[in-house]
Amino acid sequence: MRAVTRVLAVLLLVALSDTHASLQDTPAAGVQVVEISAERFSFTPSEIRVKAGTRLELRLRSDDTTHGFHIIGTDIDIELPKRGRGTTTVEFQPKAGRYTFECSQLCGAGHEFMRGVIIATE
Amino acid sequence: MTPLLGYRAVSRLLAPVATLLLLATSPALAQTPERPAAARRESRTNLSGYMDFHYNKVEFTDGRLDFHRFVLLVTHSFSDRIRFVGELELEHALVEGLEDAGELELEQAYVDFLLHRSFNVRAGMMLMPIGIINERHEPPMYYGVERPFVDTVIIPTTWFETGVGVHGEVGRGWRYRAFVAAPLNAAEFSAGEGVRGGSQKGSESNIGRAAVTGRLEYVGRRGLTLGASAWSGHSGFEFRPRFDVPVSVVAADARYSRNRLELRGQFAHVAIEHADQLNDALARRVGVDPNIARAMRGFYGEAGYRVISGARFGDVGAFARYENFDTQFRMPAGAVRLPQFDRDAFVVGANFWPDPDVAVKVDYSIVRNRSAFIQAPNSLNIGLGWWF
Numbered sequence: 001m002r003a004v005t006r007v008l009a010v011l012l013l014v015a016l017s018d019t020h021a022s023l024q025d026t027p028a029a030g031v032q033v034v035e036i037s038a039e040r041f042s043f044t045p046s047e048i049r050v051k052a053g054t055r056l057e058l059r060l061r062s063d064d065t066t067h068g069f070h071i072i073g074t075d076i077d078i079e080l081p082k083r084g085r086g087t088t089t090v091e092f093q094p095k096a097g098r099y100t101f102e103c104s105q106l107c108g109a110g111h112e113f114m115r116g117v118i119i120a121t122e
Numbered sequence: 123m124t125p126l127l128g129y130r131a132v133s134r135l136l137a138p139v140a141t142l143l144l145l146a147t148s149p150a151l152a153q154t155p156e157r158p159a160a161a162r163r164e165s166r167t168n169l170s171g172y173m174d175f176h177y178n179k180v181e182f183t184d185g186r187l188d189f190h191r192f193v194l195l196v197t198h199s200f201s202d203r204i205r206f207v208g209e210l211e212l213e214h215a216l217v218e219g220l221e222d223a224g225e226l227e228l229e230q231a232y233v234d235f236l237l238h239r240s241f242n243v244r245a246g247m248m249l250m251p252i253g254i255i256n257e258r259h260e261p262p263m264y265y266g267v268e269r270p271f272v273d274t275v276i277i278p279t280t281w282f283e284t285g286v287g288v289h290g291e292v293g294r295g296w297r298y299r300a301f302v303a304a305p306l307n308a309a310e311f312s313a314g315e316g317v318r319g320g321s322q323k324g325s326e327s328n329i330g331r332a333a334v335t336g337r338l339e340y341v342g343r344r345g346l347t348l349g350a351s352a353w354s355g356h357s358g359f360e361f362r363p364r365f366d367v368p369v370s371v372v373a374a375d376a377r378y379s380r381n382r383l384e385l386r387g388q389f390a391h392v393a394i395e396h397a398d399q400l401n402d403a404l405a406r407r408v409g410v411d412p413n414i415a416r417a418m419r420g421f422y423g424e425a426g427y428r429v430i431s432g433a434r435f436g437d438v439g440a441f442a443r444y445e446n447f448d449t450q451f452r453m454p455a456g457a458v459r460l461p462q463f464d465r466d467a468f469v470v471g472a473n474f475w476p477d478p479d480v481a482v483k484v485d486y487s488i489v490r491n492r493s494a495f496i497q498a499p500n501s502l503n504i505g506l507g508w509w510f
Contacts, residue, residue: 040263042341046295063379064263065479065509072202082478084432100239106170106197108260108509109249112207112234115291 031055038067038080038103041110052096052120061087068104071118077104094120167198172260172509176267181499189215190505191261193229203236211280227323229282238290244301245286247324251299251337252351253277253373254388261507262473262481265384265426265441268503271467271489272420272447276390277373278318284327287335295342305333305355308367308400313413314463316449317369317392320357331356347377358396361403368395382428382439391451392418398454415463416454420447426473436476441485443469461492471503479509 032054037044038061050056060069062080070077071092080088092099103114171194179185191213198206208231214224232246249257255264255273259280273279285303292298304327306320322328333355340348351373358367375388394400397416405411426441448464471485483505489498 037344040258040260042295042297042347044295044341044344046291046341047293065260084437084478098239106168106195108172108258108263109195109209109230110257111197112205112236113289113297115236115239117239 031057033057033059035059035061036069036116037061037063038069038114039063040065040108041103041114043101043103043114043116046116048116048118050094050118050120052094052122054093054120056092056094056118058090058092059087060090065107066105067107067114069101070104071099071101073099079105092118094118096120096122167196170195170197170510173507174261175506177504178267179502181501183499195230205234205236207232207234227280227282229280240290240292241288242290243286243288247282247284248287248301248303250281250283250303250335250353251301252281252335252353252371253279253390254349254375254377254386255279256281260509261483261505262475262479262509265424265439265473265483266443266469266471266485266503267483267505268485268487270388270422270424270443270469271445271465272388272390272422275315275318275449276392276418276420276447277371278316278321281321282324283322283333284324285332295340297339297341298336299339300334300336302332302334304329305331305359306357306369307360308357308369308394309360309404309407311357311394311400311412311414313415313460314449316415316418317371317394320369328359330359345379347375349373349375351375357394358400365399365403366396367400369393382431384426384439384441385424387421387423389421390419394418398456401454401457411457413450413453413457413460415450415452415457415459417452418447418449419451420445422446436474437478438472438474440472441470443467445469461494462496462498464492465498466490481505481507483507 032050034048034056036058060080062083064083066082067080069080076090076092078088078090097120099118101116101118103111174191176188176190177185178188191211193209193211196208209229211227211229212224216224217226228247230247230249232244232248235243237243251257253273255269256277256279269279283303285301287299287301289299304322306317307322308320310319311317312319333353335353337349337351353371355369356366357369358365370393373388373390377386394414394416397414401411401414422443422445424441424443426439428437428439430438445467450459450463453459468488469485471483474482485503487501489500491498
């Protein structure tokens with residue numbers, strides 16, 4: 001039991017050490033690139049914080065089956081091809097607010113858990 | 123507790139849930155305070171599914187071809203915030219009345235009311251959120267033809283019950299689920315397969331005292347999932363005179379994948395209180411003491427590696443898994459522990475994915491137990507599984 005506890009504690013520390021969204025340097029002025037991986041049944045990162053008005057370039061990739069990427073309340077609803085079949089890029093410039101995104105392609109028993117949020121603040 | 127009190131307890135739980143469901147239709151709970159030009163999605167229905175076709179050659183027996191699972195999933199979005207998910211499974215290809223053949227099971231049939239990222243309500247037939255495989259069992263997703271032994275005799279996958287509950291993500295990759303559901307029926311427990319037979323499967327389930335279950339999960343780091351699950355219920359409802367059989371299940375699991383490597387591990391423990399009374403009651407009913415334990419335990423560790431990845435013909439991965447599982451880990455006073463139920467398994471094999479949604483699998487399971495007289499059989503398994 002002690003060994004199991006120790007292993008879990010180490011994994012928890014590793015997890016807590018890197019909890020922020022994957023924001024990269026911009027390829028063009030004013031554009032912020034975010035790489036998002038989709039895997040049954042989560043997006044990573046699932047929480048993205050930006051300043052309102054930032055031009056976001058979302059680079060999405062699936063690590064297993066076909067997924068969807070839909071930002072609720074917007075026209076953005078795309079299909080992410082299966083593992084190894086490339087990255088899909090979406091541009092999004094949020095006003096201040098919270099934008100929930102979700103998998104829009106049925107991907108398995110836990111499909112409904114596959115959600116995330118973009119939080120744009122002033 | 124009497125059924126009447128149980129009804130009251132359930133009513134107390136359902137009252138706030140019902141209020142929230144009414145609020146789900148309110149525009150005031152919109153997800154975004156400011157939205158871009160909104161594109162409201164029309165309602166839509168999706169069909170999907172998975173299949174599992176197996177060849178099993180268990181030592182000392184003839185080989186068998188088995189169309190193990192034929193599963194259809196259907197989802198329907200009434201709106202962005204109200205969804206239906208259904209999963210119908212046919213096991214072993216054939217269902218015949220009163221015969222121990224296949225099973226036709228309604229594994230999922232629930233409505234999700236998606237109120238907020240951190241708080242959503244689910245009601246209907248739901249998967250219990252215990253362990254890795256119970257909620258993630260599409261064949262291309264795991265190594266090995268059959269599911270791990272621990273996910274069969276310690277955690278009774280696929281474990282589904284009727285109930286109601288909440289789920290959500292509270293930020294930075296932390297997710298939770300908490301459900302109230304029908305309890306396991308202790309009259310169906312056994313020495314060899316633990317609590318597996320006890321699922322009521324939503325068929326006029328006794329809900330005199332509802333079970334509670336939950337899972338806390340971390341998915342905030344790319345490739346890493348950590349989970350802790352628990353289930354607690356009272357399972358002695360079928361006996362007269364009635365006596366209490368509190369049962370609890372706890373599990374911890376971890377998965378990590380990076381590039382071609384995938385690691386996973388799981389620990390699960392089942393505790394059955396008053397197992398001595400349970401054995402006495404079952405012995406009076408069937409004439410044989412079923413020798414059910416007061417504690418069952420199992421764990422496994424698995425490493426998989428994609429030796430070929432990104433090739434035109436697909437991916438190939440090899441894996442090895444060690445499992446230890448004992449359905450008689452601790453016995454009630456006066457009961458004899460049977461060593462044949464203290465088992466180890468070493469499973470090695472390979473998956474070939476010609477497509478990410480199609481897996482051809484082969485493995486060999488070496489199973490050992492502590493008995494000097496009863497041998498656990500090894501097995502060769504070949505499988506074809508797909509998701510669409």
